[in-house]
Amino acid sequence: MAELKDIQNEVIRQEIGEFIEREDERQKIVGLYANTSSAMHDIAANIILGEHLKVDELTRQAIEGGSDALEVMDDGLIAGMAIVGIKFRENFIFVPEVLACARAMKAGMKHIDPILSASGIEPVGKVIMGTVKGDLHDIGKNLCVMMLRGAGFEVLDLGVDTSPDDFIEAVEEHSANLVGMSALLTTTMPNMGKTIEAFIDADLRDDIKIMVGGAPVTREFADDMGADAYGANAVECVDIAKQLSGAAK
């Protein structure tokens, strides 16, 4: 079994040692880094530190040096974001730090995206995200979008004030199998249920999985209106998106 002390990169070793407390997660993360190159560890470390210029440079170098784009994404960028996600969930870092990490992720993906789309490699999943009709709040939704992209999902962000028709149109046009809805206001929360009903009426409900979130939204409310899953924060959003996209295929 891989051990923490075997990880050569000092930043990664310290980050795991200090911030990943759950034994099962620690094993998983250590495993993630056990057999990857020091160049990938370097990229991941700079994702965690939120150094977007460094990530930009290192990713470009790796690609130019002949590394496989998918490998750089998985072993460098996404491996870094895995630690970021846990630190965020456990209150070691907060929104500003996560935004910096997401900027770093974006700087790296800039070099990866064109290669992946040219080679026709399928993303982990395609997600349609939006704040529901009548609601103009998007901070939480934007965080989820960044974290989903950080986990390798292709995300179409419909923005705020998204009508049921907009959601349906996007699903049809992009043949996405996952829909994420957000609401901050208790008064606009019911529009999540209305959007789900609209998918039923459009005969599309069985083709997609629906996840919901937002400050006033609860698991109970999500179940009540017939959503497939509820996420309390951006990290949970990624976890359930992974589960659902597996289930939706």
Next chain:
Amino acid sequence: MSLLLERIHQGEILVSDGATGTYLQANGLEPGGCPEEFNASHPEVVRQMAANYFEAGSDMVETNSFGGSRYMLQKYGHGKRVEELNRLGAELARDAAPAGKFVLGSIGPTGEFLEPNGPATESEMYGVFAEQARGLAAGGVDAFCIETMSDMAEISLAIRAAKENTELPVIATLTFDRGPRGFFTMFGITPEAAGEQLSEAGADIVGSNCGIAIDDMTEIISHMRKATDRPILTHVNAGLPKIEDGIIVYPDTPEFMAERMSKMVEAGANIIGGCCGTGPDHVRAFVQAVRL
């Protein structure tokens, strides 16, 4: 010193008001509609809301201007009406206020992130807060209540803009959530740090509103109290929203909350009031609880 601060320094416990949004929605505001626009289109509704809270015993009422910054109003196409809608909001509450009662100019988050987290520059955001504060002052508010904030940089700018552009006292409150390692704002500020830093930023009264139910809020106020000698205000939700038969309800009754308000005062609060889900009945119960 302002009369408001003077009464607190004399040891009085004051009672603020309850929620605004739910009242407006019950009186014709469409879900997703612009609440501040009601100051122009439905002045009677807004004035009556303030009158109801004063009648219930509120010593102070907040203006209907929480989303009255240019950043928020322009999302509804009202970006050119900042001065008008804020001034009207202040005038309506002032109009309903009996002599000796206070009107607090509500200033909520801009919904924008400051550089480098987002596109907003400090000088731009300062200007936005200054514009809103001047509108509220023109309508006759007694103080500002800058509230529901998470980012210390944003709330500090708002405090400074209010202070530099008016002569009025400033109340500044943050919103906390309970996480695995305790209470933090979305930007990672603890209640202790908030008490200290809000005082340093020049707030005359500090505090916390929204986000959590009353027992957690009491704990937050006690942490804050250790870090500041400024007066403390709290606006507490009527619990966390739940769904009952498809309708959203806030579970905490006036009695439930009022029973806990003496603990809130013991924890260090000088002004108590309600946030989401509270109404005049809550205020009536709070007044009973602290006046006994």
